[in-house]
Amino acid sequence: MSPTEPSYASPAGTGLVLSARSLAKAFGSNVVLRGIDIDVLRGQVVALIGPSGSGKTTVLRSLNGLEVPDAGTVTFGDADAGTVRGSGAGLTLDFAGTVGKREIAALRDRSAMVFQHYNLFPHMTVLKNIIEGPVQVQKRPRAEVVAEAERLLARVGLADKRDAYPFELSGGQQQRVGIVRALALKPQLLLFDEPTSALDPELVGEVLGVIKELADEGWTMVIVTHELAFARQVADEVIFMDGGVVVERGPAAEVLRAPRQERTQQFVKRLQHDV
């Protein structure tokens, strides 16, 4: 992997990329979010952990407009000048009011998502999967995007899979393509929804390795994960959610090594027993 940082990833700690306040969401009578606050600083890696059904995936999906919260706000901070996507101006969505297609599009413009089940487009080659967004949506020049895609593919060790179809790849390879597809959009924020949960155990390492490299490069990321060892290694901040609320948050080492809250302690203990 090249040591040079991409121009659109900024050094850590120079400002607020994202700020979510009081996110609330119910699916029918099932309340999944009961007022969630999240701040993500530039270059910071935030890990969302918690038992299934805790609402952590819903939080992540809300940041990309895949779920529309019933209330709360999401603010993308005054974006840095180096950002390729977005207008560079701040963006605030207030979900208590009506949120239109345009606002959701503006939200999506600032982040990119990596899915648990990869969700690659099966009818497109690896290269097409990656360039689809930049070429069709962002209207960037095709040649430039292809060159960028090839460079990114080489970085994750998949240069030779350029013309393969997703079904020809292993899960780990598909997920690395999923990550490259997100990177090619040049987002301010990368969102990962349990990126290794669907992988065979022996393939987890290759995907976590790529994510760790991105963290080291200064990408801003929010990761929903069950891999506590990985979270400890990569995350700057860990947020433990349960029952739709944030139970505990803080530096990764503190929350995962010496959790203060009983629920966090139980959760961490249980997952470590599983390993």
Added chain:
Amino acid sequence: MTFNWDLVWSSFGPIIGGAVTGTIPLTLASFALGLALALLVALLRLSPNRVFSGVARFYVSVIRGTPLLVQLFVIFYGLPSIGVKLEPWPSAIIAFSLNVGGYAAEVIRAAILSVPKGQWEAGHTIGMSRPQTLVRIILPQAARVSVPPLSNTFISLVKDTSLASLILVTELFRNAQQIAAFSQEFMILYLEAALVYWVICLVLSTGQSALERRLDRYVAH
């Protein structure tokens, strides 16, 4: 029984001619229009708007719940009594298109629903609007699923166009009927007609297989 070979050979010309100038163009035009209509109806049916989906549901119900021959007669013989007089060809194309539209709409709707929700989401997260995701991500995948059932619709349509003979469209079967009535050789002429329909459908089946292979190139075997 002596077999009238001269008649067999001399009648093939008009019968095949009827296929080329009648059956085949009628099928192609009706199928193309019908598919476009079916896509529209499928999308209306999937719309969260109750009026749209209700209209689409009603249309599909009427088309599937009434005989094609009756639909054809309503359009050609019925409409003139309320002042809408259509020639045989336009009547046939309208009736067959409406019919294909009803059947294929359900096929397309099911095919769209068969594409995993994650594909819509992936389209959205790379910034695509709903229509863009539909066209570039969902429909190409739905196409693969819908080729076998749509091929059935297509092949049925080839044979159903013989009904157009009853509203005076000059096509394969009408030519066979006329020669049969003239020569009184019903068996020979109707078997010939059957043979030509069969050959057309065989060719279409081959085309279907080729298309399926082509669309299958991106899925595991």
